[in-house]
Amino acid sequence: CLKGLLFYVFSLTVGCMLYTIHITFDDIQNKLVADLGCGCGVLSVGAAVLDAGLCVRFDIDEDALDIFKGNVEDFELSNIDMVQCDVCSIGSSYAKKFDTVIMNPPFGTKHNQGIDMQFLRTAISMASTAVYSLHKTSTRDHIQKKANDWKVKKVIAGSKNTLFSTYCTLLFLLYPYNSRHSPRIRKQSSIKCAAHI
DSSP states (O other), X not given: OHHHHHHXXXXXXXXXXXXXXXXXXXXXXXXXXXXXXXXXXXHHHHHHHTTBXXXXXXXXXXXXXXXXXXXXXXXXXXXXXXXXSOGGGOTTXXXXXXXXXXXXXXXXXXXXXXXXXXXXXHHHHHEEEEEEEEEEGGGHHHHHHHHHHTTOSEEEEOOOOOTTTTTXXXXXXXXXXXXXXXXXXXXXXXXXXXXXX
């Protein structure tokens, strides 16, 4: 079943993304983490399990919130919270309030054109250290251009992958400011695992 295969590929990508954030960059454990447009909370639950100080997930969808609540109860997590809101309307109320922002934003194509960039812009405004975001590989150049326009200090992107190219994701790691990561980038090859299945 293609749907099952896509879920499996996505799950591997998310797992690898969280592992890279946690092990390579030390941006989860004991950190204040935001998950934007989190849906049922896969990234949020993963961050909480990896001992985030607190993971706050943001989504507008009530049905997704209900599923998320069940997931939190199933995993018996206490270091996780949620805010129901439109991520694109957050404004400055959470500016620089989070160490790390993680997200798998909606694709900014067709009827949602540009929404991925709105999410990314919001994430950059909320993060004091780093933003980790999954995107379609076809948007690589556009995201790098936008990051330059927004004066992002450093961008690391996973490599393109031809396997499942339509569904593969590209992990962008953005450092909005001079942060503890800026002078050095360790194990850049590790970041590629988040883009490669």
